[in-house]
């Protein structure tokens with residue numbers, strides 16, 4: 001029997017048709033499928049501009065560059081994230097630092113951010129960019145974060161890798177609060193293009209910079225030429241800045257467009273399963289996911305992950321035991337995330353365990369249990385039964 005994974009993609013006939021069509025269309029990359037996907041994604045997320053990229057890590061890299069990360073400045077992010085949320089700053093030559101999480105939402109704590117900014121202001125070391133991460137798809141508390149960005153003059157860049165289709169105070173993630181937002185289309189995420197990502201922004205100039213950085217820093221647009229004089233001919237192009245090849249292919253864009261048509265179906269299925277977990281797991285010695293970004297703000301999570309925290313106490317199985325027992329029962333659970341600052345690479349840069357205690361305490365109990373649109377009620381019941389066996393033993 002195949003193990004039940006913690007996450008997986010949902011691919012159906014319409015996806016196969018969309019990919020097939022593009023394979024025989026004459027355009028495998030840089031054709032019409034890219035802009036079609038970008039426009040549809042932007043529209044669904046209520047934002048003016050979307051720039052599709054080869055993966056979210058590439059998107060975070062060029063978004064950091066376009067928002068001004070570089071030697072001499074600092075980018076702050078959450079320690080409870082995938083390493084890419086921090087690495088993107090280092091790619092630009094900027095420094096990186098972390099802001100501890102709220103133990104209830106598991107997202108960057110607004111109180112911790114505010115206190116750290118006050119201190120940094122006194123020290124003259126304010127960050128250039130802050131990257132909150134909508135962990136598991138639950139939006140961060142964006143209203144106070146944006147107020148802090150305006151007060152202290154940093155750019156707010158959302159790592160929305162988990163949050164395709166999520167909303168905060170009724171507004172789609174990516175539309176209102178941040179200067180730019182990055183989404184991932186890795187197969188474990190909400191919709192997939194195999195590898196892929198997208199950067200969205202309301203700022204037209206920023207979007208244009210992102211397009212140039214995505215494709216070698218090259219322009220063919222007459223009004224953007226740096227050298228003076230008439231264009232030598234229709235073949236002419238100029239490279240004015242150092243860019244990359246971070247393009248998404250037309251094959252991937254076609255798959256992304258097709259997946260996007262099903263976002264609401266995926267979303268409702270995830271929501272229903274999350275509600276069902278909440279009911280079935282109530283009363284067990286577990287901490288379950290929060291439903292709101294704060295006491296006052298509302299949100300709709302995209303439910304990328306359903307993370308339980310195993311509470312430590314007398315006679316209660318440890319996280320390690322629960323994790324092992326679930327794997328033994330053919331349930332391929334996972335752990336998100338090992339706090340970034342405790343990775344050897346970050347220790348070598350001066351970070352050490354103990355610096356962000358809320359992220360570390362959360363990590364000690366965390367297990368991501370299966371959640372994806374095609375998870376059946378029977379499979380979910382089996383996961384719950386196995387959890388009960390180990391927790392009530």
Ligand SMILES: *Cc1c(COP(=O)(O)O)cnc(C)c1O
Pocket residue numbers: 055056057058081082084085133159161162183184185186195196197
């Ligand atoms: C998946 C993920 C990324 C990286 O996405 P890729 O598309 O795989 O590059 C970055 N940040 C977070 C929080 C993620 O979950």
